[in-house]
Amino acid sequence: MILLVEDDDAIASGLVRVLESQGLPVRRLARGAGAVAAADAGIELVILDLGLPDIDGIEVCRRLRRTRPELAIFILSARDQELDIVAGLDAGADDYLVKPFRLSELLARVRAHLRRVAERAPAEEEEPLRGGSVTIDVAARRAWSADEELALRPKEFDLLAVLVEDAGRVVTRERIMREVWNTEWLGSTKTLDTHILSLRGKLGTDTITTLRGIGYRFEAG
Structure with a gap:
């Protein structure tokens, strides 16, 4: 399941509709405060906005990374400066996409992250x-x-x-x-x-x- 943390109702409803049309279940939150608790073992990917009304998304990202080191975190933000992107990745995000974005690119990246999560399942022992x-x-x-x-x-x-x-x-x-x-x-x-x-x-x-x-x-x- 995907956890979407986005306070803009118009963007969130569109993303939920598109993701669910691809067979990807989504849970949406409008604030960052409950994101860490919501990102339980059933969540494979978090799509995270930075401009949240209660807690800055960078801090939410840090908390998620501390709690779920293996979790895939995908930042989706209007902040397009290089320093913002670096800050997001340094906070623990795996990827960063700037708004406005192409839905085809968003879906391609989401599928790639979910494939990576699936590939982390236990496999046969192999040489280091x-x-x-x-x-x-x-x-x-x-x-x-x-x-x-x-x-x-x-x-x-x-x-x-x-x-x-x-x-x-x-x-x-x-x-x-x-x-x-x-x-x-x-x-x-x-x-x-x-x-x-x-x-x-x-x-x-x-x-x-x-x-x-x-x-x-x-x-x-």
Whole structure:
């Protein structure tokens, strides 16, 4: 089920109608105060507005991330400045879409996030991914740098896994956006850039190399 936290009745009713027409059950809240309690185990994805009347959406995002580390959080906001987007992602959001938006893009991203949630179900045991000092247990969704476990947001984990799986080789931006975010990606890659910066802050600036216009390479050595 999707939890929609949006105070604008016109936007909320339209989103609920469109999502439910795609077979996606939705619960809607107009305020942020009850969002954390409402995001129980039955909620797979939260679509969150930032301009809520009681609590700023950034704070709601932080609380949701602390309570449900594995939860997919998708910010939908009219705030379009880079600092706003960075603040949302730093607060724990997996994705950020600026209003006004295309319904086709919204639905594509929602489906991608829900697929990621489904893929986190227990699977057969597999060998950990390794690159340099980084080890990733994909099934357990845990990662370590040397002997220190990394505190990663869900999309940071997915991104790191894609890079480490092909450590030493270039991974194109198109492939990353397809595998980590959306197979039908149509928007900018600012979200990706922000997540790369965050991973460098946790692993070291020389761990991930940028190849301008192409993609990124995880340095295995």
